[in-house]
Amino acid sequence: xxxxxxxxxxxxxxxxxxxxxxxxxxxxxxxxxxxxxxxxxxxxxxxxxxxxxxxxxxxxxxxxxxxxxxxxxxxxxxxxxxxxxxxxxxxxxxxxxxxxxxxxxxxxxxxxxxxxxxxxxxxxxxxx
Amino acid sequence: xxxxxxxxxxxxxxxxxxxxxxxxxxxxxxxxxxxxxxxxxxxxxxxxxxxxxxxxxxxxxxxxxxxxxxxxxxxxxxxxxxxxxxxxxxxxxxxxxxxxxxxxxxxxxxxxxxxxxxxxxxxxxxxxxxxxxxxxxxxxxxxxxxxxxxxxxxxxxxxxxxxxxxxxxxxxxxxxxxxxxxxxxxxxxxxxxxxxxxxxxxxxxxxxxxxxxxxxxxxxxxxxxxxxxxxxxxxxxxxxxxxxxxxxxxxxxxxxxxxxxxxxxxxxxxxxxxxxxxxxxxxxxxxxxxxxxxxxxxxxxxxxxxxxxxxxxxxxxxxxxxxxxxxxxxxxxxxxxxxxxxxxxxxxxxxxxxxxxxxxxxxxxxxxxxxxxxxxxxxxxxxxxxxxxxxxxxxxxxxxxxxxxxxxxxxxxxxxxxxxxxxxxxxxxxxxxxxxxxxxxxxxxxxxxxxxxxxxxxxxxxxxxxxxxxxxxxxxxxxxxxxxxxxxxxxxxxxxxxxxxxxxxxxxxxxxxxxxxxxxxxxxxxxxxxxxxxxxxxxxxxxxxxxxxxxxxxxxxxxxxxxxxxxxxxxxxxxxxxxxxxxxxxxxxxxxxxxxxxxxxxxxxxxxxxxxxxxxxxxxxxxxxxxxxxxxxxxxxxxxxxxxxxxxxxxxxxxxxxxxxxxxxxxxxxxxxxxxxxxxxxxxxxxxxxxxxxxxxxxxxxxxxxxxxxxxxxxxxxxxxxxxxxxxxxxxxxxxxxxxxxxxxxxxxxxxxxxxxxxxxxxxxxxxxxxxxxxxxxxxxxxxxxxxxxxxxxxxxxxxxxxxxxxxxxxxxxxxxxxxxxxxxxxxxxxxxxxxxxxxxxxxxxxxxxxxxxxxxxxxxxxxx
Numbered sequence: 004x005x006x007x008x009x010x011x012x013x014x015x016x017x018x019x020x021x022x023x024x025x026x027x028x029x030x031x032x033x034x035x036x037x038x039x040x041x042x043x044x045x046x047x048x049x050x051x052x053x054x055x056x057x058x059x060x061x062x063x064x065x066x067x068x069x070x071x072x073x074x075x076x077x078x079x080x081x082x083x084x085x086x087x088x089x090x091x092x093x094x095x096x097x098x099x100x101x102x103x104x105x106x107x108x109x110x111x112x113x114x115x116x117x118x119x120x121x122x123x124x125x126x127x128x129x130x131x
Numbered sequence: 132x133x134x135x136x137x138x139x140x141x142x143x144x145x146x147x148x149x150x151x152x153x154x155x156x157x158x159x160x161x162x163x164x165x166x167x168x169x170x171x172x173x174x175x176x177x178x179x180x181x182x183x184x185x186x187x188x189x190x191x192x193x194x195x196x197x198x199x200x201x202x203x204x205x206x207x208x209x210x211x212x213x214x215x216x217x218x219x220x221x222x223x224x225x226x227x228x229x230x231x232x233x234x235x236x237x238x239x240x241x242x243x244x245x246x247x248x249x250x251x252x253x254x255x256x257x258x259x260x261x262x263x264x265x266x267x268x269x270x271x272x273x274x275x276x277x278x279x280x281x282x283x284x285x286x287x288x289x290x291x292x293x294x295x296x297x298x299x300x301x302x303x304x305x306x307x308x309x310x311x312x313x314x315x316x317x318x319x320x321x322x323x324x325x326x327x328x329x330x331x332x333x334x335x336x337x338x339x340x341x342x343x344x345x346x347x348x349x350x351x352x353x354x355x356x357x358x359x360x361x362x363x364x365x366x367x368x369x370x371x372x373x374x375x376x377x378x379x380x381x382x383x384x385x386x387x388x389x390x391x392x393x394x395x396x397x398x399x400x401x402x403x404x405x406x407x408x409x410x411x412x413x414x415x416x417x418x419x420x421x422x423x424x425x426x427x428x429x430x431x432x433x434x435x436x437x438x439x440x441x442x443x444x445x446x447x448x449x450x451x452x453x454x455x456x457x458x459x460x461x462x463x464x465x466x467x468x469x470x471x472x473x474x475x476x477x478x479x480x481x482x483x484x485x486x487x488x489x490x491x492x493x494x495x496x497x498x499x500x501x502x503x504x505x506x507x508x509x510x511x512x513x514x515x516x517x518x519x520x521x522x523x524x525x526x527x528x529x530x531x532x533x534x535x536x537x538x539x540x541x542x543x544x545x546x547x548x549x550x551x552x553x554x555x556x557x558x559x560x561x562x563x564x565x566x567x568x569x570x571x572x573x574x575x576x577x578x579x580x581x582x583x584x585x586x587x588x589x590x591x592x593x594x595x596x597x598x599x600x601x602x603x604x605x606x607x608x609x610x611x612x613x614x615x616x617x618x619x620x621x622x623x624x625x626x627x628x629x630x631x632x633x634x635x636x637x638x639x640x641x642x643x644x645x646x647x648x649x650x651x652x653x654x655x656x657x658x659x660x661x662x663x664x665x666x667x668x669x670x671x672x673x674x675x676x677x678x679x680x681x682x683x684x685x686x687x688x689x690x691x692x693x694x695x696x697x698x699x700x701x702x703x704x705x706x707x708x709x710x711x712x713x714x715x716x717x718x719x720x721x722x723x724x725x726x727x728x729x730x731x732x733x734x735x736x737x738x739x740x741x742x743x744x745x746x747x748x749x750x751x752x753x754x755x756x757x758x759x760x761x762x763x764x765x766x767x768x769x770x771x772x773x774x775x776x777x778x779x780x781x782x783x784x785x786x787x788x789x790x791x792x793x794x795x796x797x798x799x800x801x802x803x804x805x806x807x808x809x810x811x812x813x814x815x816x817x818x819x820x821x822x823x824x825x826x827x828x829x830x831x832x833x834x835x836x837x838x839x840x841x842x843x844x845x846x847x848x849x850x851x852x853x854x855x856x857x858x859x860x861x862x863x864x865x866x867x868x869x870x871x872x873x874x875x876x877x878x879x880x881x882x883x884x885x886x887x888x889x890x891x892x893x894x895x896x897x898x899x900x901x902x903x904x905x906x907x908x909x910x911x912x913x914x915x916x917x918x919x920x921x922x923x924x925x926x927x928x929x930x931x932x933x934x935x936x937x938x939x940x941x942x943x944x945x946x947x948x949x950x951x952x953x954x955x956x957x958x959x960x961x962x963x964x965x966x967x968x969x970x971x972x973x974x975x976x977x978x979x980x981x982x983x984x985x986x987x988x989x990x991x992x993x994x995x996x
Contacts, residue, residue, distance in 0.1 A: 028950045036659070036686035037693075039950040040957075048959070051950075054658055055647065065959075070974055071702035072959045076690040080660030082625065089661035091690035091698055096661070 014125035016051060018061045020044050027051050030125050033059065038088070040064050040075035049121060050075035052099065054086055060099040061121035066090045067110035074118070138167040141445065142227050142235050144217045144386065145243035146170050149417030149434035151178035151198050153241060156439045158207045160446035166239075168209045171229055173216035174266060177204075182431055187270050188300045190844075190858040196267070220390035222410050239412055239445045242387055242400060243438075246380035246418040246429065251288070255350030260358030261374045264297045273297075276373050277304040284309070286361055286371040288347050289378035290317040292464065297375045298339050299467040303861075309340040309369060311361070313378075316343055321462060321473040325490060326514040329497040333469045333515065342369070350374060382419045382427050395421040404454035405444040406437050414441040424457035432563050433458035459528060459563060463513075463520045468901055472517040475510025475527035476501050484509055489541040498541040506532040508540075521603030525559030525569070561607065562593035562600045569607060576611040584608055602897075623885060624662040626654050631810060631885040635670050644675050645683050665689045666885045669772055672808035673880055673921070676928045678935050679771075679808070680942055691770035694946070695932055696752055701971035703960045704752060705745040706732075707769035708759050709805065712779045712797030712817075713740025722762040730755055731981045733968045739776035739814065741767060746969055746981060748960050753946050756933045765931035768806060772886075774813045777801040778826070782819030782836070791836030793819035796865070800834075803869065804876065806929050810883040810892075813876070828856040831889040832872055837861070841868045845875055845903070846893035854890040857900045860908060870919070874907035877918035956980055 016033065017024040020043040027041045033053035041049050048064035052075075064072045069092040077088045079099075086099040095106045095116070102118030110116045141157070143150055150170065157163055177199040187196065204211050212229070219228040220240065227235045248263035250256050260282075262273050276282060285301035287294050290312030301308040310317070316327025317334065331341050346364035350371075353359045361369045382398040392408045393401045399421030406414050416437040418429050428434060436458055443449040461474030479486060483504035490497045496515040500523070503509045508527045513520060519540060526533065533540075555561075557570030571591055581587045584605050588594045594601040622628040627650075629637065634649070643649045646667050650659055659667075668687035672679050679685070679692055691697050696704035708723065723742055727734045732755075733745040747755055769775060777800045780786065782793030797817040807813070816827040817834045826849075827833025833844040839862040847856030860871055883892040896902060905911035907918075936942045948957040961978025962969040972978025 026951070032944075032950065034686050035683070036664070040948060041951045042949050042955070048949075056658075069700065071700065072957065073690070073698065073702045076693065076698070078661040078664055078687075078689060079658060080664070081658035082660065084657065086658065087660070092700075094661060 013128055015128050016059055017124050017126050018043065018049060018051070019122040019124075020047070024124065024126070026126075027061075029128070030059075036079045038075040038077065038079065040072070043121070047119075048072050050077075050088070051123065052079050052088060054079055054081075058086070059123050059125065060086065060088075061123040062088065062097065062099060062102050063118040063120075065118075066092050066095075067104070067112070067114070067116045067118070068093050068095050068107075070112075139165060139238040140236055141166045141168045141239045141241070142217075142237040143168065143170045143241045143243060144227065145245055145417075145419075146172035146174070146178045146211060146213075147243060147245045147417070148178060148181055148198060148431055149245070149438050150241075150243035152435045153243060153416060153438035153442055154203075154207070154209060156442035157446065158209075160442060160448055162446050162448075163207070168207065169235055170209060170211045171215055171217045171227070171235075172211060172213050174268070175214045176267065177211060177213065179267065181265070184264075184267070184270060185296045185300055187267065188274070188303050193267050195855075217386060220386055220413075222390050222392075222413065225412060237412070239414070241441055241445070242408075242413065242415040242419055243417050244383040244386060244419045246382050248376060249379045249381050250376045251347055251378055253347055253349050255352050255358070256376070258350050258352045258358050258374075259356050260372060261350060261376065264293055264300075264375050264377050265380075270300070273300065273373070273375060274304060277301065277306055282372040283307060284371050285373040285375065286311060286369060287375045287377055288361075289376065290314070290341065290343065291320065291377065291379065292318060292462075292466070294375075294377035295334065295466040297377045298334075301373070301375070302337065302339060302467070305862075306373065307340075308338070309342060309371070310334070311345050311347060311363065311369070312341070312343045313346050314343065317341065318471065321477065322471065322512050322514060323478060323499060325488070325499065326471075326473075326497045326512045329490070329492065329495060329514045330469060330471060332492075333495055334467060337467050337469075339467070380418065380429060382421070384419055387413075387415065387419075395425075395427070397427075399427040404440075404456055405449060406441040406455055407444060414444060416441045422455060422457060426457065428458055428460070430458075430460055430462065433460070435564065436566070459524075459560075461520075461524050461527075461563070463517050463524075465901065468905065470513070470515060470517040472513040472520040472524075473511070474520065474524040475508070477510045477512050479509070481509050487537045487541060489538075500537050500541055502533075502537050503530075508533055508537065521561070521600055522555070524563075525555050525561060529556055529559050531556065555607075561603055562591075565592040567591050567593035572604065572607050573611045576608055577615060581608070582612065582617070623666060624660055626650060626657050626659050626663050628655060629653065631666050631670070631887075632882045634667065635674075635881055638667075638670050638674055644671070646671070646687055647683060659687075661689065662885065665692070665772070666810075668692070669808045669810065673925070676924065678930070678942075679932065680936065694749055694752060695756075695766060695770055695936065696747065697770050699745060699971065701960055702748075702957070703745070703971065704747045704749065705743050705769075706747055706752065706755055706759075707737065707741055707743050707767040708764035709767035709801070710741040710776075711801040711805075712777055712794050714779075714794055714798060719762070719764075723759075723764075726755060726758050726762075731969060733970065737769075737776075740778050741776060743769070746962060746971075748948060748957050748981070749946050750948050750954070750956065751981070753937060753943055757937055760931070760934050760937060766806075766933045768932075771806075772809055772811050774801070774804040774807050774809075774815070776814065777804075778814075778816040778830070780817075780819050780822075780824035782817075786819060788822055789819035789836070790838050791819055791841070793817040793825065793834075793836060796834065796841070797825075800869075800872070803926060804872075806932065807876065807880075807925055809876070809880045811886050811888045813889070829853065830856065832856075832875060834868065840864050843868060843871055843875075846890045846900070848888055848890035852890070854894075857893065859900065859904060871907055873922040874915055874918045875903070877921050878903070878906055878914075881918075 014030040016027045022044045025044045035055050038050050038052040043049050049061050050064040052060045064074050066074050077091045080087045087096045089096045097104050102120045104116035179196040215229045215231045217227045248265050285306035286309045287298045290310045298308050298310050317330050349362045351360040361371050384394045384400045387400040388394045400415040402415050402420045406416050417434040437455050440455040443453050463472035479501040484501050487500045498513050500511040501509040507530050510527050555569050559569045561569050575581045575587045575590045581590050594604045664687040727744050735743050737743050777797040779793045779797035783789030813831045815832045816825040816830045818825040818827045819836045828844050829847045829849045833856050835842045841863050842861045843859045844856035845859045848854045947953045961972040963972045963978050
């Protein structure tokens with residue numbers, strides 16, 4: 004999570020993947036309460052969100068319960084103060100800070116229902 | 132075979148409500164297996180719910196009225212002989228002779244012959260056009276009579292409970308209706324003079340003409356022997372085309388009397404506390420029996436109690452508490468929409484009794500309580516508002532001194548009454564049909580873990596009889612849950628303490644235009660969630676209009692609304708263009724086919740008479756819709772909690788049986804309500820005749836053509852919990868039909884909870900169908916102008932959501948698979964071929980992605996992922 008108080012709508016959203024900070028989109032392209040899907044430098048699908056307060060989050064786009072790459076199309080929310088994303092497929096809710104599923108511990112394939120989380124930041128746009 | 136092993140013979144004469152209840156009670160007895168049971172029934176059908184006979188006129192079928200559970204008779208080896216009444220009893224030989232000539236031996240005989248309608252022996256009482264009101268055959272004949280040409284005026288003789296029910300039926304059949312009552316007031320047995328006056332005014336307000344203090348002297352006939360008028364004792368002649376006698380009933384005790392059993396002076400087979408006649412082998416129960424307290428009980432609850440007593444008596448299981456010594460004759464009912472209740476000593480005949488009276492002619496409420504010398508509640512009469520019946524009746528039966536001032540119990544809105552259900556003693560009987568006390572209900576919650584009213588009903592049977600105690604049951608369950616520390620939060624989710632319907636009111640009254648504003652001003656804080664966001668979006672769409680994807684609202688929608696398409700299991704979407712009423716031109720079909728072919732989509736005909744195109748990725752959606760919109764199609768809202776389709780049969784235009792243009796109406800309705808956001812999806816249908824090929828009675832609203840107009844049904848559902856729709860109004864002209872549906876839908880949208888279909892909503896709302904009818908047809912809440920205006924605005928503001936998206940680059944932006952790689956297809960959405968089309972690839976299959984949308988070809992184009 005990033006402190007956004009000093010940021011402006013002109014920043015760029017970047018995630019830290021294996022090779023460094025990768026630009027996802029302009030901060031202004033993110034709708035509060037909604038997400039977008041993006042490709043990381045290593046070719047992984049990442050779901051990037053912005054909440055009502057302006058904070059941004061980046062987690063795996065794959066929903067472990069359905070196997071479909073759809074989490075970026077879920078609805079952002081909060082549960083007892085924890086920022087969450089609910090899967091549009093079967094509505095399981097995940098903690099956006101650490102990727103843990105708050106409803107079920109294990110996915111149908113037997114693996115822990117935890118999403119990968121990417122560090123995300125809003126960087127000033129540098130003229131190209 | 133030795134005597135010990137011989138099956139004993141039990142013969143039951145009469146298969147009415149009480150007879151059936153006897154069978155149920157008897158087969159539950161431990162020794163029941165030692166008996167062979169034969170039932171002799173006069174009517175051509177098994178036991179049915181005579182109490183709700185009037186509902187037959189509003190569309191409840193004979194099958195729905197049936198009280199005999201499927202398989203019950205077979206399970207217990209009961210031999211039910213329909214249309215074969217008993218004609219003679221030989222008590223010495225212990226045999227019963229039937230009309231068919233069969234003679235049956237019995238070890239135990241139970242008479243449950245019920246009663247017959249009393250027809251005063253006036254001249255002309257048997258003329259053509261004279262009816263009684265007791266069986267399904269009777270109501271069939273009344274309807275046939277009312278529908279005969281030239282039948283305009285119906286007269287009911289008798290202003291008691293049944294008479295008023297019959298009057299309601301005649302009014303519903305479209306007759307000018309009169310009630311002639313000999314006593315000086317209506318329902319003389321149940322209500323007092325003041326209550327009767329108010330009741331009369333209310334009944335007259337409904338268009339029924341009431342003549343009290345008037346006796347029937349003669350039925351006058353025309354030259355064909357048909358009823359033409361009735362002469363009253365005051366000399367007046369009342370024109371009449373149809374007469375229904377409902378002047379009370381008499382016990383059917385003839386069979387018993389002829390066999391030498393004693394009967395009462397005014398009828399009724401004399402029985403003891405075991406419900407046994409003078410002959411120990413013969414019992415009598417229900418309306419044909421004269422109980423030890425000298426009364427013949429015409430209500431179903433005492434009949435059921437007698438059935439239980441007789442069953443135990445014959446089975447040898449009778450304990451002292453099962454003896455039948457008399458019963459509570461309290462009643463609560465709704466006649467022609469007027470609520471009437473009377474309980475305990477309603478007429479204040481107890482010595483030293485005093486009245487506490489509340490009467491408000493303006494709002495049409497009359498309440499009288501009878502208070503005993505020690506301050507205990509003895510009984511009362513309630514007209515117009517019977518809300519407190521559930522509380523008052525047990526108090527009256529309990530007979531303990533009141534802890535509250537009696538006037539507090541009748542005043543409409545006094546200070547918070549200290550007399551909730553908590554004030555009821557545990558021994559108070561809450562459900563008198565099944566004799567369930569408050570203590571038993573509390574135990575079901577506290578000890579048996581029941582947490583909802585349905586669970587308590589299942590566990591205790593309370594509330595499953597006449598249903599009048601369900602409301603009280605609900606408060607007792609809630610109280611008990613609260614006492615046990617279980618708090619029931621009715622709020623939508625953790626962000627809102629209000630229900631959806633409460634939020635609707637808040638948005639409307641406070642003029643809220645955004646989710647943030649609502650959450651900040653009326654919520655509990657936080658971000659919102661997948662429960663409240665779409666629900667609020669739907670409310671805002673209905674009250675503020677505008678495109679559902681505009682501004683902050685776009686962020687509230689779930690994925691289907693967000694992409695205006697339906698998410699499928701592999702992350703692809705399906706597309707459903709609107710095909711109003713299921714009518715489509717050949718060219719329209721070809722166009723849809725071409726688009727599906729060019730994009731490689733899977734196609735299937737839906738249950739709602741349209742075509743679903745599957746397999747589109749988000750970036751394909753605008754390309755598919757560009758072509759659909761250009762060809763004149765628009766969004767079908769298959770993705771929305773909104774009107775889906777209005778299904779139709781082909782109707783009068785083509786069908787040999789159709790009586791109206793069902794397709795034309797279906798199209799008009801679908802175009803009128805398209806895009807209307809609601810608490811859940813709405814499905815509708817129009818059938819062109821009573822054959823009902825469009826299955827309109829399984830829809831949220833359904834219309835069935837009649838030769839005189841349209842019948843409107845509401846609250847139907849298919850799916851997991853099917854429900855037949857209820858008839859809301861009959862023979863409407865189109866203008867009235869549209870107005871009524873407008874109001875029904877807007878009232879539903881306003882008051883339903885999140886994801887509550889109309890079927891559940893209609894069963895939940897207080898007053899149910901009758902309340903709905905009053906709101907939308909009689910404007911009882913004074914909100915119809917508002918509902919009409921909201922619908923008019925919806926219709927005026929409608930725009931095709933997809934056309935609006937295509938016209939706006941900003942709205943189109945979201946239709947990309949990857950924000951940082953526009954144009955790149957999603958490699959994870961893959962398909963394999965099946966039956967000449969595509970289907971989603973399973974995880975273990977090597978699927979392929981669809982060709983990019985812009986590469987159009989005549990064949991299914993797939994390339995390696």
